[in-house]
Amino acid sequence: MDNVILSLILLVPLAGAALVLLLPERGKIPAWIALLDSLFTFACTLHLPAHFVSGRGGFQFEENVLWLSHPRISYHLGVDGLSLWLVVLVGLLAPVGVLASWKSIQKNTKAFYSLFLLQQTAMVGVFVSLDLMLYYGFWELSLIPIAILTAMFGRNLSEASATKAALRFFLYTFIPSAPLLVALLWLYAHTGSFDYAALQAAIASGSLPGWQLGWVSVAFLLAFAVKVPVLGMHGWLADTFSEAPVAIAMIAAGKLGLYSLIRFHVELFPALAREAAPWMIGLAVAGILYGAMLALVQRDFWKLLSYATLSSLSFCTLGIYGFTLSGMNGALLQTVNEGLIGAALFLMLGVLYDSARSCQIASFGGAAHRAPRLAALFVIASLAMIGLPLLNGFVGEFLVLSGTFTGVGKGWATAAALGVILSAAYMLRLIQKIFLGEAETNSPRIRDLSWQETCTVGVLAMIMLAMGVMPTLWTSTMEPALQGVTQRFLTVDQAPVSAAYGAVTSASTGEPR
């Protein structure tokens, strides 16, 4: 089982997509198939943490089959602490996405669910590929369903803006991946391999020509930074969030880019990533503040959410490029958090939008009376996003901030902490304007969450709570993988990370130090 589980996770959604295409589009058939298929996939992904040996270094559940002998490309899969929880997260978000689309997607369900499942395969593929060409394949493949679904199921019913959003998303990500492919081909021309471990060894040995390698690492960085997105490359984000169907918007940002930054920039080019770190830290802190301040003044909640996402993803970037263990740990945890919280918020705002046909914050008010379940769960998710202790957002942000404080600089940490305060301001303002107060007479009709939606968001909220109370369950598997990355710098910098880390885990669980 262990040696086919990753293939199974990749193939089950693909088979589901094929099944959706083959069966007739009658009633809820495609939706049910997608739901069952994604639940089964999720069950498969749970096999990974259950059988993961957390002390052991390196990759587990590996599969390695030669795909092409010339050029040498392998079907090489494997997970470690870095990718483990991200795979599970993708597995979890798939049924969530199906349930979120249950009511809103009524037409052309075959196209929707088959592409949705294809997207899942592509995303899992990105996280588990250990051959860079295979990785690149899934990376590119993941663009197609998002672009097509955005164009097909554009939320605003105006095709011109949906096409614009889809094209923007696609080109923003596709064009930087051109230099990425050049860089990959260059690496292959100089090392004769696309294998992750082989490339890592070759780069570490220092035998590759230096200045060109620098550009190679820049090409990698650029491609991933757009996908995150990092400040300055976020042009696609607001459009995609406003236009894409909920199930797609909730998976479009964050994970893929952040994972790739850690795996294929920081781990592959440690020395060069270190050189890029000051720039990335600057961009990250600027992104936190810029995103938060813009979120503060948005009138449209999709736009607000997109800037809030930019801000919270910048936290992750900050954690990664601080090169401290706690920072990286926090960044990775925050990546998972962002996925969960974003999914919950998207689902609920999607319900609001679908029933009211408006995304203007001012047009709501007093929604808590009419939609109590929606209001309660929305508040929980928002608090998690703000970083309230005992919820998952707190642990991630705290780890990032403490890592930044000790490893980067007090000034940066203080500036980033301002972002946390601002996040409280904009999220609470959103809650106040939409849910609290008296309903105006002409405010739109809204519906409460259905039982499926309540269960879905409820499960997400429970996980948020669990991750806030017992973060060590997660960090204990993440940490050994990240230790390898930071190790060589710790010996140089002597950053007192372990002390800060101990403080964090005890603080977040509420135990006295």
Next chain:
Amino acid sequence: MTPDIFRIFPEVVLTVVGVLVMVADASMAPKSSRRPLGWVAAVGVMAALAASLWQSTLPAGTAFFGTVQTDAFSTFFHVLICGIVLVAILLSIDTLPPDKSPAQHHVGEYFALMVFGAVGMCLLTSAVELLVVFIALEISSISTYVLAGYRKQTGKGPEAAMKYFLLGSFATAFLLYGIAMVFGATGTTEVREIATLLPAARSHVFVLLAFGLMMVGVLFKVSAAPFHVWTPDVYEGAPTPVVALMSTAPKVAAFALLIRLLYGVFPLLHPLWMPLMWVVAAVSMTVGNLAALRQHNVKRMLAYSSIAHAGYLLAAFTGSGTEPIAAVGFYTAAYAAMNVGIFALLSAVGGYDERRSTVTDYRGVLYSSPLAGGLMLLFLISLIGIPFTGGFFAKFYSFTTAMQGGAGWLVLIGLLNSGIAAAYYLRLALSIAQPAASSAKAEGLSSVGVGVTLAVGIAALATLVLGILPGHVLDAAHSAAQSFAAVHGF
């Protein structure tokens, strides 16, 4: 000792079938349907394909006084060309205008011309003597000139044919002039002899002039910039099933010829032609893509995109060793699969009368005919070069080859270009995927015949196989390159 006739067996089969179709057309009752002739032609091309495969069991060697060479190289391109022509014929059976229309009278001729064109293209890939090369090129060109003007009723048909004919004749004249110069310099037209005699040629000016003239001729045929201006007009005017053929098969043959000329005739000039190919590749892809970006007519857009693809293909020639030959072989196969596929669907969905012609006309195809729309998306995704489709590996091999030859900047230009290309391919793809406005032509496909289904099926299957399991085709391309290298001694 293999009898000479075996070396041109596929060509013989095709010629016999072509003549048969023509004679049958003439002797059939004027009002009767010519559609069965299409099936005869299709079966004939299949027989030629089988004959090509059978040829691979023969030991490599020459025939007819060293003018024709069969080996893995010729077999690879024979099979590819026969495959393309087969798909084009299957496609035409269903998409040519219905029996009652005036164009009906020439349907038999149409199929005969397609088969004769295949004779020329096949011969072009196995000819190792420059006059045979010229004759083969003319056989294939003349039949495509006629086919391009098949829609005589519209103004654009004859215009396309005339433009194609005039410019094409000039191009072949250049080629012929170049051959004459080579003969003047070396006293022979046999490829291998030229290569050995060239270093001792009396005049270098002659050799350079000959090379330049021949390059003009061939680069015109592959529609590389700056010899590309005919492409959009001809593609727009020619019937779509013919474009499916002429955007692929003659180009495949012309690329085989280009390989023969560069590596067979002029290996001496390698230091000269490698930078030349670099420049032509960079210019072709940039010009093609930038122009395609501004097109609204789908056929014109794909015409410019084919110029860009010629650029990606030429990029492979900057590689070293036998790699470029294998990369070009694979690229032509993948390009043929996806391009024939998209044009097949354009002719099925857009109609022979082209009721759909612009990008916006294709809106809602995914809803009115889901299968056709979905497959169009597949071919477009492959043309963009997304992994797990043939288009990706084609570009991948071409650019890997260029990278290993040290042309890193060209690779960067190429891949940035594929970013530009993605914009216009995606515009069409998104248009297909969006619901049609209520006033648009929302009707689905009236009836889809067996021919179209087979044609599109073959193309789609090839596109996916080349993207997911390219191993076999790649091995074939490599052995083609090896045998080519063995013949021409490098």
